[in-house]
Amino acid sequence: MQQPSKSRSQAFTLFRPHALEEIPQIYTWFEEMRTQQPVFYDERMHLWQVFRYEDVSTVITDYNRFSSQAFGATGSFLKDTLVATDPPDHRKLRNLVNQAFTPRAVARLSDSITRITQELLDKVRPQGKMDIVSDFAFPLPAKVIAELLGVPPEDWDIFQRWARVDSSDPALARQNGGRSMQEEMSDYFARLLEERRRTPREDLISALSTAEVDGERLSEYDLVKFCTLLLAAGQETTKNLIANAVVCFTDFPDRMERLIREPALMPTAVEEVLRYLPPVWFLFRQTRTDLELAGYHIPANQTLLAWTASANRDPAQFPDPDRFDIEREPNRHLAFGHGIHFCVGAPLARLEARIALPMMLEQLKNLQRVEGFPIMVNTGIVFVIRSLPVTFQPR
Ligand code: HEM
Numbered sequence: 065m066q067q068p069s070k071s072r073s074q075a076f077t078l079f080r081p082h083a084l085e086e087i088p089q090i091y092t093w094f095e096e097m098r099t100q101q102p103v104f105y106d107e108r109m110h111l112w113q114v115f116r117y118e119d120v121s122t123v124i125t126d127y128n129r130f131s132s133q134a135f136g137a138t139g140s141f142l143k144d145t146l147v148a149t150d151p152p153d154h155r156k157l158r159n160l161v162n163q164a165f166t167p168r169a170v171a172r173l174s175d176s177i178t179r180i181t182q183e184l185l186d187k188v189r190p191q192g193k194m195d196i197v198s199d200f201a202f203p204l205p206a207k208v209i210a211e212l213l214g215v216p217p218e219d220w221d222i223f224q225r226w227a228r229v230d231s232s233d234p235a236l237a238r239q240n241g242g243r244s245m246q247e248e249m250s251d252y253f254a255r256l257l258e259e260r261r262r263t264p265r266e267d268l269i270s271a272l273s274t275a276e277v278d279g280e281r282l283s284e285y286d287l288v289k290f291c292t293l294l295l296a297a298g299q300e301t302t303k304n305l306i307a308n309a310v311v312c313f314t315d316f317p318d319r320m321e322r323l324i325r326e327p328a329l330m331p332t333a334v335e336e337v338l339r340y341l342p343p344v345w346f347l348f349r350q351t352r353t354d355l356e357l358a359g360y361h362i363p364a365n366q367t368l369l370a371w372t373a374s375a376n377r378d379p380a381q382f383p384d385p386d387r388f389d390i391e392r393e394p395n396r397h398l399a400f401g402h403g404i405h406f407c408v409g410a411p412l413a414r415l416e417a418r419i420a421l422p423m424m425l426e427q428l429k430n431l432q433r434v435e436g437f438p439i440m441v442n443t444g445i446v447f448v449i450r451s452l453p454v455t456f457q458p459r
Pocket of ligand 1: 343401
């Protein structure tokens with residue numbers, strides 16, 4: 065049995081990239097850890113870090129040994145949500161959610177996504193420049209989630225304020241007029257649910273409020289929790305998928321040119337962005353019992369940090385993993401997780417990217433990053449690009 069040892073890499077666990085140019089260093093560290101200490105006890109953070117594809121995949125999939133309750137620590141807004149729930153409760157919640165989050169409900173959003181994308185492009189096109197994050201990547205998913213849920217247009221301003229909060233940011237709990245943003249959101253969704261129960265419409269909140277499994281409906285507490293989870297889980301992630309795609313395309317202009325010529329390659333290119341520069345970098349789990357992982361003994365009730373971003377560059381799974389290959393197939397990345405917690409919103413995020421990115425490339429010629437502008441990032445569970453100014457000419 066192997067024992068975790070201290071390594072010169074340990075210093076790196078405190079390293080949090082603040083700028084895009086530091087990202088290659090973290091990938092070098094992942095490579096070092098995959099080969100030297102694939103399962104690593106981090107004494108400072110009191111948790112186990114896991115780096116290889118096979119082990120990360122096991123940790124996030126094997127719910128009998130690894131619990132998701134690690135996400136629901138006291139005070140976390142994720143407490144009691146789908147993502148922090150284990151079977152059998154998870155199955156019940158997920159079945160109910162699946163009834164409302166159907167492929168039809170997602171496909172219905174195609175026209176809205178196209179319309180919203182066009183409105184955003186029309187606004188910036190005459191200027192020849194924009195901030196990809198605030199002018200495009202932020203408002204698109206926020207408007208789509210608002211429409212999916214059925215938030216009325218007159219409430220867009222309030223909704224936008226909540227969506228603006230980075231879900232990994234403690235600001236989520238910050239006080240706002242004496243109430244936390246979390247409480248404000250909960251009250252709002254409770255009111256909207258009540259309204260839709262009385263007068264249902266063609267939206268997710270109406271569908272959720274009437275969905276049943278074995279004659280049982282979601283409680284109001286579960287419904288409100290789910291609406292806030294959707295906003296938190298779906299907004300920052302999709303925003304960063306779009307921003308990360310622009311980073312990849314502008315870093316590799318030959319591949320961007322190819323995508324302009326052959327937009328049919330966009331679906332595989334989006335999967336490659338998800339693998340190469342993913343919006344979610346790691347997931348948490350907790351050991352249910354003493355167990356062994358890749359030859360390392362881990363006691364019960366320990367927290368594990370499974371680096372999906374590292375798994376996505378593991379050469380044991382992906383040939384030439386550091387190459388950004390827009391035709392890569394197969395591409396079994398872990399950007400949306402794996403197993404029973406696989407992302408509910410993956411079809412929606414994919415649809416948004418597959419519609420919005422080709423429209424952007426088609427309508428904005430010579431898309432380039434503004435030279436010398438430092439791209440600042442926040443790294444938590446979600447990798448966040450704060451601002452990404454670009455220039456272009458309208459086609
Ligand atoms: C590119 C965008 C997205 C990424 C990278 C992403 C990533 C993820 C990942 C990695 C998980 C698995 C968590 C785990 O195993 O512990 C997850 C779960 C989840 N995601 Fe997403 N997500 C995205 C978009 C969305 C959207 C648009 C929505 C909804 C509107 C959404 C809602 C959820 C929900 C509700 C779960 C919990 C599922 C469960 O625990 O059964 N996500 N997401």
